Amino acid sequence: MIDLSRAGAVARPDGEGRAGGGRCNDRVRFTLGLVGDRLEQVRFGADACAATTAAAAWLAARAEGGLLLDAARLGLAEVLVGAAIEPAGVDCALTAVDAFHASIGDAVARGAVVSADPNRVVVAMSGGVDSAMVLTQTVAEGYEAVGVTLRLWIDPEAPSPERACCAPSAVRAARDLCHQNDMPHIALDLRDDFRAVVVDPFVAGYAAGETPNPCTTCNGAFRFDAIDRAVQRLGASTWRTGHYVQLVDHAGTPLVARGVDATKDQSYMLALVDPEILTRVQFPLGARKKVDVQHEAAEHGLAAAKALESQEVCFLGGGALAPFLERQGVTMTPGPIVDEDGVELGTHAGALAFTPGQRRGLGVSRGTEALHVLRIDAPANTVIVGTVGRLRRREVSLRDVQVRADTPRIDACFRMRSTPVAGRLEHGPNATATVYLETDAHQIAPGQVAALYDGECIVAAGIVVG
């Protein structure tokens, strides 16, 4: 029976979630009224087919009166049985499940607090194989594992929107895995914040001729903060991620150290993460090889084992930089490509899409020399090129420098998994510093993050100025 007694809306909801659209234009909305972490009222709206309406009505009846985290355990499989959905109605029921979980995520985002449980561990899940294995392992260890996935970006105009990390299918994959294990899953919709903190500065950086590294910003200043806040609301004191990094204790401060699998090391991406947050985080994969994790995932039959790996800047959605920037409102204007003496060698379609060090796509030559982008002069809309020798640097200025451990000598990395270059760090005023390198470094562009290691550990980090 479709129970319509919970049709309607909670007047001042503590959580609200919507789903729908698509070809059949079904629309479902849930509103939640909380007392503590108990769902005192669950109301649904549905302008939808019978299967969707049945699923929504069943979810509302099932969840009302129960705990928020128990509602977060209700998955599609349970709905299909409970609401007696026919096979043809599975996609329809999924719309109701999506809206329901959006309302739960919204309740957490709005500040709902779950009573603490020392046995609870939050697992940050991307929908990929690594975090899936962390969840499986955490469940096997006997913890109550709460999966948390961030919804960060949807760009339907990207060539393959599903390749963006945290795409709808990735959120569902993470949710399904939690539900298979009878564990709660929370999807936090942080799309507005993500745009403000990560995407807009990325676009602005390019517009100013810089080469910002959004992944480091995302992990360092956004994702870890957001999940850590959610972890505390979800009544857990510990959380885990699937990053291939390790933590090393330095006089009570946890330092990010390289993962054992050098080919998958992600320490660079976490260079800016606040050490205070790191006291609550565990990285179970840091001591493991990716290939072993993949084998184990396949043995566990994890669907995520075959999922697309996001390696590039996730929100580009499988596309090139220039069309993305144009979609974000950056105007690409043709202009000159010149050498360091100002001799015009050719033209470009828009200076902002170029990256220092870049060689391909220039279409200019000077004799037999291979030419690389040396820098972008954004105000003049000019790309300055030169030989690879002109890219070599021994001295790099940094801003916004964070120091975790003071060491005289450092090994500097300016991009993910690049070969470290030995040098020393000399501090200046106002969190500035200069890195003096012992050998040449290449392809260093303003806006990039400099991760400074002492051996395997990151002891300091900053943003390249020039």
Add this chain to the structure above:
Amino acid sequence: MGRGRVGQLSPAFPAAVTPQLFVRCDNARVIYLDHAATAPPEPRVVEAMLPHLTERFGNPSEPHALGRQARADLDAAREEIASLVGADPSDVVLTGGGTEADNLAVLGRAQGQPGRMVVSAIEHPAVRRTAEVLARRGWEIAVAPVLPNGRLDLIELWDLVQTGDALVCVMGASNVTGVVQPIADIAAICAEHAVPLHVDDVQTAAGAELDLSDLPGRVTIALAAHKLGGPRGVGAVIGTGVQSLDPIVFGGGQEGGLRSGTEDVAGAVALAAALRIRQGAQAPAERVRRAALRDDLEARLALPVVGVEVERLPGHALLLTGYRGDTVVRLFDERGIAISAGSACASGETLPDATLTAMDIHGDAARSAIRITLGPTSTAADVDAVVAAWTELAPALQLATEASA
């Protein structure tokens, strides 16, 4: 195995067929208001056909006593069918159902070189899809539009029909809206152009009087027994146009060579018995009774009615609920009331019904249509039950829809 004794039912066969058999489902009484989909079997029809499924089983083509008996039964049924619709018995071709009847009437005029056909915009798939097949074979298919009230636009039809066309196809009454077409006028237009007319009367026969005797030109109609309280798999093509059809099924040359295959005597007897109920002397009074129930239902539900301005089948109501039709159908079903939706959902997309599209009813309105169709078994209590269910459901549906935004 010894020879079975003729003249006795096997012990496994139900001793009595009671009306209750047809109104119970999962041991709960169902208020069946989906007569346009299929009519509940008429006990009188079942009774009439039973002997032909048991002891009177002979093949009408055989010269022995059982065969001659079967031939006599078949001839009698054919004569009754013909007389009930105003046709000649030699113009009755029995088929394996309504869809086959429509296929014979359309494809039976398309066995030569590709030509041109006129098909109305509101045809049942049995005609529409068949015309689409012909279009892929090189035929020109001209679509005759309907007015927003659901009736064929006769002025357009007059302009559309050309002398030399192979056929004009018009549904006698729509299975979606129940709107009845002015067949006499349409037949006159076709006769004027010397073009044969095929009328899909599968739905019409259940609720309107059929009389082919006055129609000019070469006319065929299609019937199906199950819409009349008879069994599935029994249909007929009837009318003066039958003689100029080419067969589409080949074999032993039964049914005047137009429908090979051993004749279904039980089916023919059942069709005759069903038509006797729906077209016989008692039928007009029953239609008046049913129309009064339908009008009462529509007045009390106070929902927009499709085709209300023109003549409709007496038990037929297509209503625009303002909510998703299939959801309303499911909610009624859960309350023991069987009705149907105006549009079907297929692979994640609700397809607007072609008939509603042709009547300029689109989008949310088309998707909100429900079809309530009454039959001879329907009662005032059924109408009360529908009104009570809707009174209960409408406020909740409104809440659900408003809260979805």
